[in-house]
Structure formats: structure tokens, C-alpha cells
Amino acid sequence: MQSAAVSTIRVTKRDGRIVPFDPQRIANALRKAFEAEAQHSGESITEDHVASEIEHIIAGVIQPTSAHAGQTLSVEEIQDCVEIGLMERSHFRVSRRYILYRTEHARQRAVRMTNNELDDLPASHTDNDSRLNVEIEPGIRIPFQRGRLLRFLRAIPEANTDEIDVEDLVDEVVRGAFDAMTPRDVAKLLVLSARSRIERDPAYDRLAAALQRAVLYRETLGVTQVDPDFESLYFSRFELNLIEGIRAKRISEELKSFDLDRLSNAMVPQRDQAFRYLGVQTLYDRYLLHLDGRRIETPQMFWMRVAMGLALAEEPNQRDERAIEFYQLLSTFRFTSATPTLFNSGTCHPQLSSCYLTTVQDDLAHIFKSFSDNAMLSKWAGGLGNDWTNVRATGALIQGTNGTSQGVIPFLKVVNDAAVAVNQGGKRKGAVCAYMEPWHLDFEEFLDLRKNTGDDRRRTHDMHTAAWIPDLFMQRVRDNQSWTLFSPDEVPDLHDLYGEEFNRRYELYEQKAREGKLRQHRTVSALELWRKLLTRTFETGHPWVTFKDPSNLRSPQDHVGVVHSSNLCTEILLNTSESETAVCNLGSVNLAAHVIDGRLDVQKLRQTVTTGIRMLDNVIDINFYPTKEAETANRRHRPVGLGLMGFQDALQMLGLSYASEEAMQFADESMEQISFFAIHASSQLARERGQYETFEGSKWDRGLLPIDTVSLVRKHRSVACSMDTQQTMDWTEVRQSIAEHGMRNSNCLAIAPTATISTIVGVSQSIEPTYKYLYAKSNLSGDFIQVNPVLVSSLKERGLWNADLLDELKYHDGTLAEMPSIPADIKELFVSAFELDAKWLLEAASRRQKWIDQGQSLNLYVAKPSGKTIDAMYQMAWEKGLKTTYYLRSLAATQVEKSTVDVNRHGIQPRWMKSQSSSKDIRIDRENAAVASPNLAENTVTACLLSDPDCEACQ
Structure with missing residues (x-):
């Protein structure tokens, strides 16, 4: 029997009429869905059970939504509530039948609407071509209509500007049209037509973005932005799509613990309009979650899913608030997490870290373990940096077999091929960079790895390479002195030494070589080796040039290890060892978003950096670690890498040329502010959450901030380090905070390519x-x-x-x-x-x-x-x-x-x-x-x- 509460609910029909809610209509539709599923599966289901389930759905979903207060609901809102009710009661297959029922009725309405529109249009506006039809469903075709495209475009604000020629765009679509196109084909033609005109004016960029959003909205919401129900559907479909993703095991069930109504209402659909075409297209192609090719996220749903995933590290009673805080930062483009975080946050496999650094030991078992580790790390979208300096050179003695080694190069060929074979989750190519110090006997062959000539078995065309260069080598180049190459098995401690200790030990090994006490060595001109390195860098783009001593001398973690290499993109500098694979978690501040009215908004920047550091720190606790060594290192040291992007845009907004002293000053001061706020934020997190495990004895603990470590490089070098050391901020607040609370993260800052x-x-x-x-x-x-x-x-x-x-x-x-x-x-x-x-x-x-x-x-x-x-x-x-x-x-x-x-x-x-x-x-x-x-x-x-x-x- 219909309750008094239900009788007060009003329904807004699609034609605008308002009628009393009739639960019998929903009951009939649900009954058909249950019967269809029972017939399909062959399972029997009693009428009493069906009636009971229908009653629960109507009473438990429809009535609370209306709040018993005579509210008016749209047909779509009621149908959305029914879908949620079915899913909450675990009728997932019946829910699918109900969705198909809705889709079929929508299709029938579309056909009726199309026919009515054709009847109402003047002949000059229909422009129907008997040769062209649009197949709106398999086997159901309607005439292709130029007038319908014009009406759709004119309903989009981005098309109604002086720069846009709508008729020209539609003419382009007509020229590219073919018989039996689907609506998706038509939409794609519209996007491509607008995109091909972007060079004429940025207005076409905005239009192409709007048209690509329309393609996306059709997939995720079933309507485009011109539909009157667009905004209400945007909010209501968030929970539905989330549940659908959870059911398909693409989204973590933990996300159900959030207040989904609160988070849905916190989304701002209008922010989708801030994307340029390439941004929307990139999201669509690579980032938005999809099921069998159908996207289940809009851009704002995407940002919210990422924010929710990052908020899982917060206390349960603070998760909703933090998720909204993170969403506000992401959706306004003030800060963006790195690609692996965007790919995987909130999913069943939250591998959120960007970079992994490993040191390969001079041991066959460990070498092959390194191949396996690379594959597992790459699978979940990690970029890899491998240090190969430890491995003995060609011709070195193998004690166990009394044979001689083939050196490093054959192993690097395997690394190269494995990176190709195991791509990053099917979303982008696997990517790895091998590092080697220039005193290694195989270094000259290492320089040739990317050449297109020579023995292809000793070439790595898909792998990156980088030289890890000590200061002593650079000094020998400048002085045009000799340089000695060794096999690491005979000089095993060089790999872990830097600064003066490296210099002394290296010179001792040179003396031993002259005395005939080393089995393998070769002396070359340092200048000629440097020339060969630069020649290969110009020819092939590799090896990249990186510097061992400043990376170690200025490392905050010099008390617990050595930096043996950088990462895939040369911005991460963390300790590695056999037991620790260094991990870094990245995100970038959009500097341009903080230039307001011709100046950098420092307070806004502080808020962004503070929240950004919190988001990055959360990654460490949420992260899925593909290897034990990665988890060990990341949880012990908790490094993060906050960077920046939009530097060139910020300069132009300030009216500064990159080639100016004013731009150099801005680079200096803006980075000082980011560094100040990031380090302070990490220290404040330490007060809230505790210090990282290896804080004691670190440079932070010894009172040394990054600016203080420049003097260590200057002291080490015989050639002055010409780094400008001016500062504009009073760092007392930061130093006091670290002295009192310590640091939450061993490292805070790194500028990635973005x-x-x-x-x-x-x-x-x-x-x-x-x-x-x-x-x-x-x-x-x-x-x-x-x-x-x-x-x-x-x-x-x-x-x-x-x-x-x-x-x-x-x-x-x-x-x-x-x-x-x-x-x-x-x-x-x-x-x-x-x-x-x-x-x-x-x-x-x-x-x-x-x-x-x-x-x-x-x-x-x-x-x-x-x-x-x-x-x-x-x-x-x-x-x-x-x-x-x-x-x-x-x-x-x-x-x-x-x-x-x-x-x-x-x-x-x-x-x-x-x-x-x-x-x-x-x-x-x-x-x-x-x-x-x-x-x-x-x-x-x-x-x-x-x-x-x-x-x-x-x-």
C-alpha cells in the first residue's frame, strides 16, 4: 500500500509536466529486469522475493531521497536511485538489465524525437542526403542531418564567438561523412574539424575541448553539456560510476567509506571548461578509468577519485575533509600529482610512485633478480634508474669457474629488451636508464650503446644511459691529464666513495696499476674520453651528464648510504644498496596558477605547497610496492619530490623574458619560497605524525639545510663553485621547527619533466x-x-x-x-x-x-x-x-x-x-x-x- 510519504513525492516528466510519483511504474520495470535476468541465467526466483526486494528498493531509496517532504524529482533521478538500490542489495546482474531497459527506452525516445524534429524543420535546414544515414543503434538508421549539427554547435557557448565559423565546421563534417556513421563517428568528425583549425585561433582550441568533452560526457553520463539535466546527472552519476568501477575491480572498495553525497556536491563541473583540447584528449586517451573502452569518469570525477585515494592515509573522521582539500588543489590546477599517482590512486593496485633507483651487485643471482625487479616495477608505471658501476668489466676473472667475464654490456642488452617487453601497465612504454661511472673499463663501450652502427648485439636502442661523473674526472679534463679505467672487482670501494675519500683512493689505485698490482686497467686521456662522451651525447642524445660529487656532498642522507645514480629523468638523488631500492613520489606546483594580478601570490603558494607535501607524504603509506626492497627504503626514509611547472608561463605573466636578470631573480626567489614552505611543511608533519626513521644523524638533524651545503662543494673543489648563494627569506622559523620536531621526509624537493x-x-x-x-x-x-x-x-x-x-x-x-x-x-x-x-x-x-x-x-x-x-x-x-x-x-x-x-x-x-x-x-x-x-x-x-x-x- 502506498504510504502518505510516497504520495507527496512529485515527478518532473521529460516534457515538463509534474505528476504524482507512482511506485507501480518502478515496480513494473524492476519486475521485468528480474524476470529478464532469471530467464537469461536459468535461475528460479519467487514472486514473493521479487516483491520484497522491490518494496525495499522503493522504501529504502526513493523515500529517503525525497526526505518525505513533497520534493520534486526528475525521472532520471528516480531511475538513478533505483540503480543504487539494486547495487546496494547486490543485484548487480539485475542492475545491468535495468540499465539496458533504460537505454532501450532512451533509444526509442531518440528515434521519436528525431522524427519530430525532421517534421518541424524547414526543407532548407534538413539538408538530408539519401546516401547518408546515421546508425544510432545496430540496425536502426536515421537520415544524416546538417541542421541537427548546427543546432548542437550553437548550443555550445564555445562555438558562439566571433572567431568560430560554425557553418564552415559543419561543411567540413559533411565532406568527411560516410553512410552508416554512428553518432560517435559524427562527434569525432566534429572534434577533428575544430582541431584542424586550432592554428587559426585559440578559440578553436576551446571549441575542440568542448566537443571532446561532449564525447566523454556521452560515455559517462549519457548526455552532453547542452542537456538540461546535465548538472544533476553529473552529481548523481558519480556514485553510480564509482560503484560500477568497484564492482569491476577497477576501483578500491575503500572508497565506499567516504561520504559520497558530500564529495559529489563538492565537485565543480564548470572546472571542466578550464581544460584546453590537448588536456581533455590526454585525459580521455590515457588517464580516465574505463570499462571495455567506455569511460566511467568525467574530469572532475577523476580529480575526486585521485583525491579520495590520497586521503585514505588520513584518519577516518578526516578523510572527507582532506579529500575535498586535495580535490580543490587538483581541480584548480594549482598542484598536480605525477602520472603514476593519477593512473592508480583509488584503484585496487595503488602504485603511486614515479621513480625507482637500484644498484646492481656484482653477482649473477642479483643481476637476474634486478631484471625481475625492473619488470615488476615497470609493470606498475614506475620509471627506472639502474646503477651498473658495481659489475665487473669485460675480461675480469670469475673466481668460481676460473673463466673471464663478458662485462656489463650483454646484461644491459637484456635490460633494454625487458623494458620493451614489459610496458607500464599497457599505458605507456617501459623506460629505464643505466648509469655508469667513467672509471669503469667498459665505459667506452657504454658510450656506444645508443649508436645505430656496430654490432647490434651490443646496442640498446630503447634504453637510456647516463654518465655518473666524479669531480676528479672533470678536473683531469680541465688539466688535460690522464685518466685510468679499472674493473670494479679490483677496486671495489670506489663505487661507494665520493669527495676527498674518492680522490685519495682513486690515486692509490692508479699507483697500484703503475706498479703492476692490478690485473686489469687502461690509461687514457681524460680530455679525449670527455670528447667522446660529448660526441655520443650529441649524436644520440646519450649518455646524459650527471655529477656524482655534488649529488652526494649535498645529500641530506649522507649518514646512512651513498647516492649511486639518479633516476630515469635525472631529478631524483637517493641512496641505494642491495637491500634498498630508492623510491620517490612526485608532484608539481603550477607556478603560473599562483601569479595573480602581475605578482606571485606567496600566501596562496604556501597553502598549495603545504597541502602538496601532505599529499605526497600520504603516497608512502598508501602505496603498493612491487618489491620488498622498495618498501623497505620508502618507509624508512620517506622521500618525496615536490617540483614545479609553468615557469615560462609565469615569466610571461610577469612580463619577464627568460633571457634577463629579472627572470634569474624570479627563479631564485620563487624556488626559495617553495623550498621554505616545503621543508617547513614536512617538519610540521613530523610534529603531527612523527619523524622519518633515519632522521637522527642526517644533515637535517645536524642543522644543515640545502642552502648550507653549497659550501661543502666549494670546500671540496680546487675550482670555485660559482653558485650564487644569496637569500631573501628569514629561515629562522624553519630551522627552529626542524630542531624541535625533526622532518617527516628525508628529501622534499625535485623538479621533474612534467x-x-x-x-x-x-x-x-x-x-x-x-x-x-x-x-x-x-x-x-x-x-x-x-x-x-x-x-x-x-x-x-x-x-x-x-x-x-x-x-x-x-x-x-x-x-x-x-x-x-x-x-x-x-x-x-x-x-x-x-x-x-x-x-x-x-x-x-x-x-x-x-x-x-x-x-x-x-x-x-x-x-x-x-x-x-x-x-x-x-x-x-x-x-x-x-x-x-x-x-x-x-x-x-x-x-x-x-x-x-x-x-x-x-x-x-x-x-x-x-x-x-x-x-x-x-x-x-x-x-x-x-x-x-x-x-x-x-x-x-x-x-x-x-x-x-x-x-x-x-x-
């Missing part, structure tokens, strides 16, 4: 200068040209942006220096990476490095390579006290299609490209090949290209 997460939030990568202001971009949907919206906006303000200027920008490959139509101040503000003197990049990096307890992924750019130029860059990097560098970037001859550009109109080739000979290859001038081998100037060589979409180290 290539993908910066794309998601639409800012420049990490600390990078803008590569080009117009460039070809590739993703899963193909290639298109991307133009920098900030540049376009500045040009529009001066009335300069038009089709001719776009052609000119294409001709000059997205750089402004040679464009006569661009004012000098705009050229200065929008200087690109290859126009920028490397001294500015290195100075900015040095200013930041003094505040960072780990490292930076620092790319170096060379427009017109020469041996002298490359040598000067890396020498300056060492002099400036940097710990690491990353890729050496070289230009391909062209990145933008110029088939429509009038070459005669725009003049001669830009001068930074004159030394390049073809669309793919780069040549070094013979007279400038100072670091080259004798025949290098005669050979065509290639370097890493920034635009390579398959380079996973860049993603």
Missing part, C-alpha cells in the same frame, strides 16, 4: 623555455598544429594576428627572432628555447639548485651545434654546481608543414637552421667539430627531438 601533466593542465613544461610557439603535435588521433595562445593574445592586442602572420610564423618554424613584423619587445618576451643562450638556462638552474635537496631535469638546447659550444655548456653546468643535466636537444630542420607558405614572401631561411641539411638530419660544421672523432664531420648524425611523441622519458 611533460604530460603540464599538457593536461595547459601550461609550459617544468622549468623549460617554450620549445616553439607553433609546432606540430601528435597524439592517438593524429597530427595537428598547435599555436601558443598567450602569444596570439599579445599579438591580437596590437592588431597583428592574421593569416599572413600565421604563414610567416610557420615559415620560421614557430620562432619569432627572424620575423620583421614582430615588435622587439614581443620577441624578447617570447624567446624560444633554441634562441635562448644556454647561459640563462644554466644560471636559472643554479639559482634553483641551491634550494633543492635533490635535482632537476634540466634540458639543454643547442641550435647550431659545435664541439666548443657543447663543451662550454657542460663545463658551465659543473662550475655552477648543478647535480644533473638531462637531454641535449637539437633541432630537426623542420617541424611544421610549409606546403601552403609562400617562401619567396618570407625571405631567407632562419639563421639557426642554416647548418642543417635536410628534414631529418643535422650536420656539424667540420671546422667546429672540436669534440668529434676525426670522421664525425663527414657523417650525418641525429639527436633527440623534443617533438618525439614516443619518447617516454619525456612524457
Whole structure:
């Protein structure tokens, strides 16, 4: 019998009518769903049981939702409640039948609506083509309608701007249409049509993003943003999709413990509009959870799921509040967790860490264990850094068999192939970097690993390599002295030594070699070895150049181990050993989001950094650890790596050119503030949660902050370290907090590349200068040209942006220096990476490095390579006290299609490209090949290209 409470519920029909709620209609639909499932499964079910379950669903879900207060509910809201009720009572298969029932009725309404629309449209607006039909369901087709597309576009705000030609867009879709297209095909054509026009104006970028959101919304909500029920469905489907993900074992059941109503209402659907096209597309392609290809998350649901996953480390009574706090940070683009965290937070396998560093022991069993560890770590989206310096060299004696070793290289070939075989969860390529010190007898072969010539069995085309260089080697290069190579089995302690201890021990082994007391050694010119290293770095992009001594001398954890290498992207510097695999958990502050009204909002930055450190610390306790050694290290030392992105955007918002002393000062002061707030936040977490296990005896415990450790490098070197050590903040508060409470994290700061997460939030990568202001971009949907919206906006303000200027920008490959139509101040503000003197990049990096307890992924750019130029860059990097560098970037001859550009109109080739000979290859001038081998100037060589979409180290 219908209760009085139920009789007060009103239902808003789809045509706007308001009628009394009739529970019998729901009962009939549910009964059909139960009967359909029983018929399908062959299981018997009694009418009494069905009636009882229906009564529970109606009484237990519908009535509480209406609060017995005569509220009005939409049809969709009631049906959503029924789905929740079925799932809560574990009728998952019946729920699926009910969903199919809803879908079928929606399809029937769509057909009726379409027919009615066709009847109402004037003939000139239907534009039906008898050859073209849209298959809205298998076997059900309706005529393709141009007018319907126009109405849909005109309902989207992003299409209603002066820059957008809606008729032109629809014409493009019609030209690409084919018979029996699905609605998804039509939607994709719309997206591609808008995307192909992004180069004309950023307005098309916003429209393409809106159209891609519409594709996503159809999958997750069943409607697009123009539907009147869109917002209510956005909130109500959050819980439904979450339960669906839990049932499919894609989402952790722990997320059911949150107050889902509260969290749903905390979401802000309008924030989806902040994404540019590439951000939405990247989320759609790689980040949003899906079941059989159907996404079950919108962007805000995605941010909330990540926030909930990170809040699981909080006290149960604080989880909802913390999840909302984390969501606010993520959804406003103030801070973004690294890709593994975004992939896996809140899932059944929360492997949230970004980087793993291992040391391979000189033992066959451990070498093969390292292969296995690499595979397990890579499977869950971890980037790998392997230290191979310990392993004996080619020709070394094997005591157990009385044979001789084949050295390191054959093992690295296995590492390379394993990285290809085990990709990162099926979402991106496996990626690993091998590190070696330059005193190893196999080092010269190590330099050749990435060459395209020679014995392919001794090449690793898919693996990255890096040189782990002690200061003594750099000093020998400068003094043009000799350098001795050893096999590690005869000099076993060199691997664990640095600073003066390394120097003394190395010289002792040199003396032993001269006296004939070592079985294997070879003496070479340090300068010639350095030249070979730089030549290979230019030719292949590898090895990366990293510095052992400053990395160890300034390490906060010098009391419990040694830093033997960096990671895949050269920003992580943590101790490793046979029992400990170093792990780092990354996230980045969006510096551009903190520039308000022409200044850096320091208070807002403090709030962001404080919450960001808490989120990163939570990762350590939530994390799924693929190996015991990784868990041991991470729980003992609790390192995190807070970095930044959007540095170039922030400079432009402040009106500062990267090539200016003002920009260097901003790099210095902004990093000081981030460092101050991060270290203080970790200390305050220690007060709340306790110190990390190995705090006692650390540099933190000894009162040494990162800025204090610069003097240790200066004391060690015979050549002065030219790092600027000025500071602008009073650090007394931080020092007192550490003295009183200790630190929660052994390491706090590291600047990662952020290539993908910066794309998601639409800012420049990490600390990078803008590569080009117009460039070809590739993703899963193909290639298109991307133009920098900030540049376009500045040009529009001066009335300069038009089709001719776009052609000119294409001709000059997205750089402004040679464009006569661009004012000098705009050229200065929008200087690109290859126009920028490397001294500015290195100075900015040095200013930041003094505040960072780990490292930076620092790319170096060379427009017109020469041996002298490359040598000067890396020498300056060492002099400036940097710990690491990353890729050496070289230009391909062209990145933008110029088939429509009038070459005669725009003049001669830009001068930074004159030394390049073809669309793919780069040549070094013979007279400038100072670091080259004798025949290098005669050979065509290639370097890493920034635009390579398959380079996973860049993603």
C-alpha cells in the first residue's frame, strides 16, 4: 500500500509536466529486469522475493531521497536511485538489465524525437542526403542531418564567438561523412574539424575541448553539456560510476567509506571548461578509468577519485575533509600529482610512485633478480634508474669457474629488451636508464650503446644511459691529464666513495696499476674520453651528464648510504644498496596558477605547497610496492619530490623574458619560497605524525639545510663553485621547527619533466623555455598544429594576428627572432628555447639548485651545434654546481608543414637552421667539430627531438 510519504513525492516528466510519483511504474520495470535476468541465467526466483526486494528498493531509496517532504524529482533521478538500490542489495546482474531497459527506452525516445524534429524543420535546414544515414543503434538508421549539427554547435557557448565559423565546421563534417556513421563517428568528425583549425585561433582550441568533452560526457553520463539535466546527472552519476568501477575491480572498495553525497556536491563541473583540447584528449586517451573502452569518469570525477585515494592515509573522521582539500588543489590546477599517482590512486593496485633507483651487485643471482625487479616495477608505471658501476668489466676473472667475464654490456642488452617487453601497465612504454661511472673499463663501450652502427648485439636502442661523473674526472679534463679505467672487482670501494675519500683512493689505485698490482686497467686521456662522451651525447642524445660529487656532498642522507645514480629523468638523488631500492613520489606546483594580478601570490603558494607535501607524504603509506626492497627504503626514509611547472608561463605573466636578470631573480626567489614552505611543511608533519626513521644523524638533524651545503662543494673543489648563494627569506622559523620536531621526509624537493601533466593542465613544461610557439603535435588521433595562445593574445592586442602572420610564423618554424613584423619587445618576451643562450638556462638552474635537496631535469638546447659550444655548456653546468643535466636537444630542420607558405614572401631561411641539411638530419660544421672523432664531420648524425611523441622519458 502506498504510504502518505510516497504520495507527496512529485515527478518532473521529460516534457515538463509534474505528476504524482507512482511506485507501480518502478515496480513494473524492476519486475521485468528480474524476470529478464532469471530467464537469461536459468535461475528460479519467487514472486514473493521479487516483491520484497522491490518494496525495499522503493522504501529504502526513493523515500529517503525525497526526505518525505513533497520534493520534486526528475525521472532520471528516480531511475538513478533505483540503480543504487539494486547495487546496494547486490543485484548487480539485475542492475545491468535495468540499465539496458533504460537505454532501450532512451533509444526509442531518440528515434521519436528525431522524427519530430525532421517534421518541424524547414526543407532548407534538413539538408538530408539519401546516401547518408546515421546508425544510432545496430540496425536502426536515421537520415544524416546538417541542421541537427548546427543546432548542437550553437548550443555550445564555445562555438558562439566571433572567431568560430560554425557553418564552415559543419561543411567540413559533411565532406568527411560516410553512410552508416554512428553518432560517435559524427562527434569525432566534429572534434577533428575544430582541431584542424586550432592554428587559426585559440578559440578553436576551446571549441575542440568542448566537443571532446561532449564525447566523454556521452560515455559517462549519457548526455552532453547542452542537456538540461546535465548538472544533476553529473552529481548523481558519480556514485553510480564509482560503484560500477568497484564492482569491476577497477576501483578500491575503500572508497565506499567516504561520504559520497558530500564529495559529489563538492565537485565543480564548470572546472571542466578550464581544460584546453590537448588536456581533455590526454585525459580521455590515457588517464580516465574505463570499462571495455567506455569511460566511467568525467574530469572532475577523476580529480575526486585521485583525491579520495590520497586521503585514505588520513584518519577516518578526516578523510572527507582532506579529500575535498586535495580535490580543490587538483581541480584548480594549482598542484598536480605525477602520472603514476593519477593512473592508480583509488584503484585496487595503488602504485603511486614515479621513480625507482637500484644498484646492481656484482653477482649473477642479483643481476637476474634486478631484471625481475625492473619488470615488476615497470609493470606498475614506475620509471627506472639502474646503477651498473658495481659489475665487473669485460675480461675480469670469475673466481668460481676460473673463466673471464663478458662485462656489463650483454646484461644491459637484456635490460633494454625487458623494458620493451614489459610496458607500464599497457599505458605507456617501459623506460629505464643505466648509469655508469667513467672509471669503469667498459665505459667506452657504454658510450656506444645508443649508436645505430656496430654490432647490434651490443646496442640498446630503447634504453637510456647516463654518465655518473666524479669531480676528479672533470678536473683531469680541465688539466688535460690522464685518466685510468679499472674493473670494479679490483677496486671495489670506489663505487661507494665520493669527495676527498674518492680522490685519495682513486690515486692509490692508479699507483697500484703503475706498479703492476692490478690485473686489469687502461690509461687514457681524460680530455679525449670527455670528447667522446660529448660526441655520443650529441649524436644520440646519450649518455646524459650527471655529477656524482655534488649529488652526494649535498645529500641530506649522507649518514646512512651513498647516492649511486639518479633516476630515469635525472631529478631524483637517493641512496641505494642491495637491500634498498630508492623510491620517490612526485608532484608539481603550477607556478603560473599562483601569479595573480602581475605578482606571485606567496600566501596562496604556501597553502598549495603545504597541502602538496601532505599529499605526497600520504603516497608512502598508501602505496603498493612491487618489491620488498622498495618498501623497505620508502618507509624508512620517506622521500618525496615536490617540483614545479609553468615557469615560462609565469615569466610571461610577469612580463619577464627568460633571457634577463629579472627572470634569474624570479627563479631564485620563487624556488626559495617553495623550498621554505616545503621543508617547513614536512617538519610540521613530523610534529603531527612523527619523524622519518633515519632522521637522527642526517644533515637535517645536524642543522644543515640545502642552502648550507653549497659550501661543502666549494670546500671540496680546487675550482670555485660559482653558485650564487644569496637569500631573501628569514629561515629562522624553519630551522627552529626542524630542531624541535625533526622532518617527516628525508628529501622534499625535485623538479621533474612534467611533460604530460603540464599538457593536461595547459601550461609550459617544468622549468623549460617554450620549445616553439607553433609546432606540430601528435597524439592517438593524429597530427595537428598547435599555436601558443598567450602569444596570439599579445599579438591580437596590437592588431597583428592574421593569416599572413600565421604563414610567416610557420615559415620560421614557430620562432619569432627572424620575423620583421614582430615588435622587439614581443620577441624578447617570447624567446624560444633554441634562441635562448644556454647561459640563462644554466644560471636559472643554479639559482634553483641551491634550494633543492635533490635535482632537476634540466634540458639543454643547442641550435647550431659545435664541439666548443657543447663543451662550454657542460663545463658551465659543473662550475655552477648543478647535480644533473638531462637531454641535449637539437633541432630537426623542420617541424611544421610549409606546403601552403609562400617562401619567396618570407625571405631567407632562419639563421639557426642554416647548418642543417635536410628534414631529418643535422650536420656539424667540420671546422667546429672540436669534440668529434676525426670522421664525425663527414657523417650525418641525429639527436633527440623534443617533438618525439614516443619518447617516454619525456612524457
